[in-house]
Amino acid sequence: MRVTAAIHRAYEIAAIDDRLYAAFIEHMGRAIYSGIYEPGHPQADATGFRRDVAAMVRDLNIPAIRYPGGNFVSAYNWEDGVGPQEARPVRLDLAWRSKETNQVGLNEFAPWAEDLGIDLMLAVNLGSRGISEARDFMEYVNHPAGTYWSDLRRSHGVEAPYNVRMWCLGNEMDGPWQIGHKQADEYGRLANETAKALRQLTPGAEMIVCGSSNDAMPTYPDWERGVLEECYENVDYISLHKYFGNSSRDTLNFFGKVEETGRYIQAIGGVIDFVKAKKRATNDVHICFDEWNVWYHRREEDSRAWASWDWPEAPALLEEDYTFEDALFVACLLNEFIRRSDRVKIACIAQLVNVIAPIRAEAGGPAWRQTIYWPYQLASLHGRGRALRVAVDGPRYDCAVADDVSYLDIAATHDTGAGTVTFFIVNRHLSEAADLRLTLGDFPGATLLSHQTLAGHPLMATNGPGREAIVPVPGQGLGIEDDTLGGQVAPLSYHVVKLKV
Template sequence: MKAKVTAHARFVISDIDKRLYGSFLEHMGRAVYTGIYEPDHATADESGMRRDVIDLVKELDTPICRYPGGNFVSAYNWEDGIGPKDQRPTRLDLAWRTSESNHVGIHEFADWAEKANTEMMLAVNLGSRGLDEARAFLEYVNHPGGTYWSDLRKQNGQAEPWNVKTWCLGNEMDGPWQVGHKTADQYGHLANEVAKAMRGYQKDLELVVCGSSGPGMSTYPQWESTVLEHTYENVDLISLHMYFENYEKNTAEYLALPEKLDRYIGTISGVIDFIKSKNRAKNNVKISFDEWNVWYHNRIDDMDKLSDWDWPFAPHLLEDVYNFEDVLQVGCILNTFIRRSDVVRVACIAQLVNVIAPIMTAPNGDAWRQTIFYPFQFASAHGRGTALRLDVDCASYKADVADNVSYLDISGVHDADAGFLTFFAINRHGQEALDVDVAIEGFGAVKAVEHTLIKHDDLQATNTQAAPDTVAPKSGEGARLDDGKLTLTLPPYSYSMFRVQL
């Protein structure tokens, strides 16, 4: 099967915000405790943070990390996580029916974020609490000193403010499962008042208002319209979430799901434009896609546990073991974000460690890369610059979510500073290789090409503690440059990154 792609220097989509490759940590399962934090671990630093995990997070080079939730934040008292650890209260977390020691709070997370080279993206509780909690938290985190909350931060060992810019106004408030769930009007009014108060302190904050928890919600997309009518002039981003499933074990249908993601983004982009015009607003609200990942391997069984267990601490929960098929899916999702980078400015893989995550750990043991680690790492490392509007000519197939799903899913990025064009390509065909011709126009002379391939004959192949490199990248073969045209072959069901030096 053949495919033709044209990349032209004048056909561009947008600059890519580096935060498109953000991450997410929630107090859930083992994401924090025995994930990033394990004081008795052999690699633990003076703060109890696992250095082996920090090293892997640095490999991902994720520029921003959303914290502390997630559903957890909607009944969370941030004050529980400050002060001497032996004086912090243990609380019951209603979101995941677990106990929370509060040994990790804002100070510990900020310390970890600095070591992991990532910025903090903090969420405030608009479920069980509201405006006062949000403004106090903001003052504690960002004010230099001379006030109650900022001086308390200093007493707790942090002299300088952290100056966090990006703040989430709650989490998934459209969801009936959420502690403090609200209607769109209720939430929109509250979020707007909180936004005004926070901006009363600091005008240049970047505020994220809750959109839909997914395109399957009965309130979607009216939720976004109502919430933005209340908040448009006082927020910068609207949050979207989506998880990807393959319960039917149908690879072709599974790999078509990013078409649904693309429509989701397009629909909300239209809602944003509508409300901007309706409100006669001058600012431009963008999208923060701050929860996304494959989530289904253990979901049903683990969610069933929640009603039965007796408030365990840091239990094994939703620790999906990802396979090679999920590499292809994550690659397609990231390609969608790159192609929609004009409206999607922030995106956060959910989550970072242990809980539906690219990194896994064993308590008192190893840390290793899951299969999906690699497409995320490649996009983060080489998907920064300008997104290209590629012309793609390839055969397609019909799926439940779309009639014309191209067998070639591809995105392109021009990094002018480094002098590279990088393409991320997935062959969605399970039986046939794709012979791809890429015409490179308007970029000047082309010097060299490199091809990296992720391919395994078993779609269900996984990386485990005992065999951490079962699915791993390798050098591709047969990529050729001839008079400005690149030709290469993509094996059936494969992920490729190929980079052209200009």
């Protein structure tokens, strides 16, 4: 199939916020315990965190991480996770029907993140708790000294404040499964008053209010309207969540769910604009897509299991084995986030280790990179700068979730400081190569710097301990001639092509 495309320096979408490549980790399953933290493991450092896992996280160049939940946060007492570890209580976690030992809390997690160059995005409990507890938490985290909570932090060995700037006002409060589930206006008022209080403690802190848990919720998108009408002037972002699967084994329909996600973002963008206009507001609210990933391989099986658990400690939960098909989907979804970077400023892969995660780690054993690790890493490393519009003309298809889906999916970024343009290209066709001709517009004299690809694997192939077969390799078949990037793009393949301009 023949595909033509074009870019132009002037056709920018927006500056890409580095936090588009953020992550999320929750006290859930083995994400924390025997995931990032396992005292006694051969790779454990002096504080109990696994060096092998940390090295894989470091290579992702993650700018920010959301913590500690997730559903977990809606019944979490943050005070349980500070102070001497031996004095911390063991609690029952209602979200995931397990025991929480609280051996990892803020004062363990924050230094781990800082060592990896990752900023914290902290979530406060607006389910079972409220404004007072959120205020106390921020005072403990951010106030320098001389008050009860800041001096308590210092007594715990943390002299300097953490100066956390990003704060999530609860989690999925539209969901009936959530501890402390609320109606939109009820939650919006609570979020508004919490945001006002927190900003008195930390002026300029960024507030993230809960949007819909997914776009299939019966309250979507009226939930966003109701919430924002109560708190628009005092928040900076509204969160969206969405998980994806291919239980029907229809690959093209699976890939089409990226287009469905674009509609989701567009719809909430419209709600934001409506509320801004209705309130005559002057501030902008953007989207924080703070939970996204493929989640279906073990979803039903594990949902049945945890419903009957007798409160185990750090049980294996939602440990998906990701396929090459999943990696191609993740690549397309990251392309969509780049294309929607005018609206989506923060996005968090959910989660980071073991639980629906790009990194897996065996208790007492090895860690490895799953297939989805690689498109996430490549986009994080190379998808910075400014997003460019790409005009693509080529064969398209219809599927159950979307019509007019381009077989060739392309996103582009322009890093003016480095003088580079990078293309992220996925051929979604099941059997046909694309003969691509991409005109470089007013980037004359461009030269090829690098070309990496994921290609040539069975769709259901996976990585595992000691067998990371699905990894990026040097790409072939694409080159520049007459200010045009051209060549063959194999079916079911992902390419990251960087040009010097």
